[in-house]
Amino acid sequence: MKILTVCGNGIGSSLMLAMKIEEICKEEGIQVDVESIDFNSAQGKDVDLIVTVKELAEQFEHKDVAVVRSYINKKKIKEDILEIIKAKANQ
Amino acid sequence: MIQKLFTDQTVAVDIEVKNWEEAVRYGGKMLVDAGNTDRKYIDAMVKNIQKMGQYIVIAPGLAMPHARPEYGVKKIGMSLVRLKNPVPFGNEEYDPVDILIFICAIDQTTHITALAELMVLIEDEKFLAAMRNGMKKGEIVSYIQNKDFTVKDD
Numbered sequence: 137m138k139i140l141t142v143c144g145n146g147i148g149s150s151l152m153l154a155m156k157i158e159e160i161c162k163e164e165g166i167q168v169d170v171e172s173i174d175f176n177s178a179q180g181k182d183v184d185l186i187v188t189v190k191e192l193a194e195q196f197e198h199k200d201v202a203v204v205r206s207y208i209n210k211k212k213i214k215e216d217i218l219e220i221i222k223a224k225a226n227q
Numbered sequence: 228m229i230q231k232l233f234t235d236q237t238v239a240v241d242i243e244v245k246n247w248e249e250a251v252r253y254g255g256k257m258l259v260d261a262g263n264t265d266r267k268y269i270d271a272m273v274k275n276i277q278k279m280g281q282y283i284v285i286a287p288g289l290a291m292p293h294a295r296p297e298y299g300v301k302k303i304g305m306s307l308v309r310l311k312n313p314v315p316f317g318n319e320e321y322d323p324v325d326i327l328i329f330i331c332a333i334d335q336t337t338h339i340t341a342l343a344e345l346m347v348l349i350e351d352e353k354f355l356a357a358m359r360n361g362m363k364k365g366e367i368v369s370y371i372q373n374k375d376f377t378v379k380d381d
Contacts, residue, residue: 143279145275145293145294148291149291151342172335205320208285
């Protein structure tokens with residue numbers, strides 16, 4: 137499945153988040169393709185899940201947007217989205 | 228690779244600023260002076276925060292200002308500023324900020340290694356605690372230069 141991580145520029149925070157999600161999914165044995173991208177380019181992309189922080193999530197029309205409380209804290213990221221990713225993976 | 232990026236020229240401590248914008252401009256100027264980017268990068272970082280919000284505050288007291296490569300970046304760079312007095316960025320969870328790490332990247336991908344290493348650094352709680360406990364500029368530079376940044380694949 138394809139996940140996009142989003143921040144304002146697509147080169148800082150979202151890239152860190154992408155690395156963390158890859159790590160988490162690897163540990164859980166879930167196959168994912170994670171790409172980081174800037175907010176504007178993310179609009180209208182066809183992916184399974186968009187992951188970002190609250191401020192940016194509110195501005196998305198995409199139906200599958202998951203919110204993380206942190207771009208770098210693995211524990212929080214895991215708590216926030218692992219179940220969502222698992223559910224998606226089993227669809 | 229980040230050992231090469233944090234030097235005497237790109238680390239500053241006990242900087243006094245009135246607000247977040249001054250803090251961002253200070254760290255941005257260090258990257259300009261070090262030859263990593265043009266001046267317009269500084270404005271781009273400020274505008275980015277004004278427009279996109281305070282998500283660049285990524286951990287308690289820690290902000291990571293940056294902008295896109297097309298705003299005058301010449302080569303990959305990072306700078307680190309410790310403020311004398313913390314300033315609010317408007318981030319509910321992690322304000323106020325006393326440590327700023329600035330990044331400039333030449334494209335979407337070549338700085339991935341540097342960014343992965345930076346994550347190792349900002350997850351080093353011993354380092355952050357020492358930074359906040361008055362670590363001197365020279366000590367910060369040598370700590371980073373001597374740290375093992377091999378990303379463990381565990």
